[in-house]
Amino acid sequence: MKDKKYNKGFVILTAAIVAFGGLLFGFDTGVISGALLLIKQDPALAINGMPELPERIQEWIVSITVLGAAIGAMSSGRISDKLGRKKIIIITAFIFAAGSIGLALANSVALLIIWRFIVGIAIGVASYTVPLYISEVSPSHARGALVSINQLAITVGIFASYLVDLGFAEVAEGWRWMFIVGLVPSLILGIGMFFLPETPRWLLTNNEEDNARKVVNKVGEPNPEKIIDDIKVSLKKEGKQLSTRKALSAKWVRPALIIGIGVMLFQQFVGINTIIYYSPTIFEMAGFGAESGSPVYDAILPSLPIGAINVIFTIVAIFLVDKWGRKPLLYLGLIGMVLALVALGIGFTFHESISSSTLRYIAFISMIIYIPFFAISLGPIAWLLISEVYPTKIRGVGMSIATMVNWLANFVVANTFLSLGKITTGQMPAPTGDDMITNPGGAFFIYAVIGILGLIFVYSYIPETKGHTLEEIEQHFQAGKHPKEL
Ligand code: BGC
Numbered sequence: 001m002k003d004k005k006y007n008k009g010f011v012i013l014t015a016a017i018v019a020f021g022g023l024l025f026g027f028d029t030g031v032i033s034g035a036l037l038l039i040k041q042d043p044a045l046a047i048n049g050m051p052e053l054p055e056r057i058q059e060w061i062v063s064i065t066v067l068g069a070a071i072g073a074m075s076s077g078r079i080s081d082k083l084g085r086k087k088i089i090i091i092t093a094f095i096f097a098a099g100s101i102g103l104a105l106a107n108s109v110a111l112l113i114i115w116r117f118i119v120g121i122a123i124g125v126a127s128y129t130v131p132l133y134i135s136e137v138s139p140s141h142a143r144g145a146l147v148s149i150n151q152l153a154i155t156v157g158i159f160a161s162y163l164v165d166l167g168f169a170e171v172a173e174g175w176r177w178m179f180i181v182g183l184v185p186s187l188i189l190g191i192g193m194f195f196l197p198e199t200p201r202w203l204l205t206n207n208e209e210d211n212a213r214k215v216v217n218k219v220g221e222p223n224p225e226k227i228i229d230d231i232k233v234s235l236k237k238e239g240k241q242l243s244t245r246k247a248l249s250a251k252w253v254r255p256a257l258i259i260g261i262g263v264m265l266f267q268q269f270v271g272i273n274t275i276i277y278y279s280p281t282i283f284e285m286a287g288f289g290a291e292s293g294s295p296v297y298d299a300i301l302p303s304l305p306i307g308a309i310n311v312i313f314t315i316v317a318i319f320l321v322d323k324w325g326r327k328p329l330l331y332l333g334l335i336g337m338v339l340a341l342v343a344l345g346i347g348f349t350f351h352e353s354i355s356s357s358t359l360r361y362i363a364f365i366s367m368i369i370y371i372p373f374f375a376i377s378l379g380p381i382a383w384l385l386i387s388e389v390y391p392t393k394i395r396g397v398g399m400s401i402a403t404m405v406n407w408l409a410n411f412v413v414a415n416t417f418l419s420l421g422k423i424t425t426g427q428m429p430a431p432t433g434d435d436m437i438t439n440p441g442g443a444f445f446i447y448a449v450i451g452i453l454g455l456i457f458v459y460s461y462i463p464e465t466k467g468h469t470l471e472e473i474e475q476h477f478q479a480g481k482h483p484k485e486l
Helices: 008-018 020-039 055-083 085-105 109-137 140-168 174-180 183-194 200-205 209-219 224-241 244-249 251-269 272-285 295-300 303-320 326-349 356-375 378-386 392-425 441-461 470-478
Strands: 427-429 436-438
Touching: 008 020, 008 109, 008 140, 008 183, 008 209, 020 055, 020 085, 020 109, 020 140, 020 174, 020 183, 020 272, 020 295, 055 085, 055 109, 055 392, 085 109, 085 174, 085 183, 109 140, 109 200, 109 378, 109 392, 140 174, 140 295, 140 303, 140 378, 200 209, 200 224, 200 392, 209 224, 224 392, 224 470, 244 251, 244 392, 251 272, 251 378, 251 392, 251 441, 251 470, 272 303, 272 356, 272 392, 303 356, 303 378, 326 356, 326 378, 326 392, 326 441, 356 378, 378 392, 392 436, 392 441
Parallel strands: none
Antiparallel strands: 427 436
């Protein structure tokens, strides 16, 4: 296991191509923030001659994608176990490509909503099949870094979407261009996948031992025959008991299900997407002015440092995750996020006792601190852990369940952020003058409490998977041992 020699070039290139699926996940979730600003005012899409689309409709255009992702994830797990990892990713790339074209050409709100839903399905499928694929081809000692390339691609996708939004912000019907850009990564993914092999673990599940051996050799595993033997032993044990339904209810599979669902709930309920989706709104609440004369620019600009920091610290995570391990990064990340959330909570809740410039300062610094702590921990590691803990035969289904939970939780957070603030800390005067706006302080406190619960969950239930092969992890669970003991 200490032997670090493997075919790095092949494995990294493979992970990089597959990670275009992650890039599309990030791009298509991020692009709407800027596109919406133009869509809502486009006369070609106007409803009953109104100058702006009603807020309810705008909310649907944004959130239907998240629902589509939950449905895509939920309904495709078995397909990825049956058809194979490679084929399902190719199909997904095709849906992404169709979605980019469909969105760019949409000439009514109804069509926009339908295409956003279809793209959502692709995002849902890509969000777990990419880490699944990378995990199943990677050598164990580099698996953490390689699977985290997916999260890097997500963050690059989000950042790229902000830049694209900025680039087309002043162009007539710029939103169409914003969407069509997604076609490029879709094609790279779809075409690139044709040249990549199916994963050895899926091949062995389907009795294609020779092909599996070829892939393991290509990866340059130091001890290929041991890998093949271990996979076969695991599959044999699984084979006795595993139809999908039986497997999901088997007692030894339960901890894996709890880990997968738990880690996804915490990833979302610490409130990451209030920052990713609402950072312009939060900055506005904290009193950042709109001075440049271009409201679209003003709304997109503050997101840029957030997006860039997210990318940079995901790279840091890639270097640390196989050295420090998963759990130390989770502890560090959660502690940092909780502190930043408490600072945000205090700043907004006690806004009356501090000056408006102090509030601006607190909001900006806290958000800038929160992001790197997420990026080194729950961002990459949640997706990594779900690619590690399930037995091979039901890895697709297991990951799809955890991923569905992720997207549903995302939906709940994005849809309740403002109401949570209103219920707990009420309203405060808008920085610009007479209006009253929601005070988000209480929502941040709630996310902080969830972060503390997350720390307890990591300590008491999460296994340290660093350096173990997928088969060793599976055998640990099969032996009925507590996850923490790995
Ligand atoms: C999460 C997304 C989030 C992104 C931010 C991903 O791991 O699943 O919900 O928007 O990280 O970087």
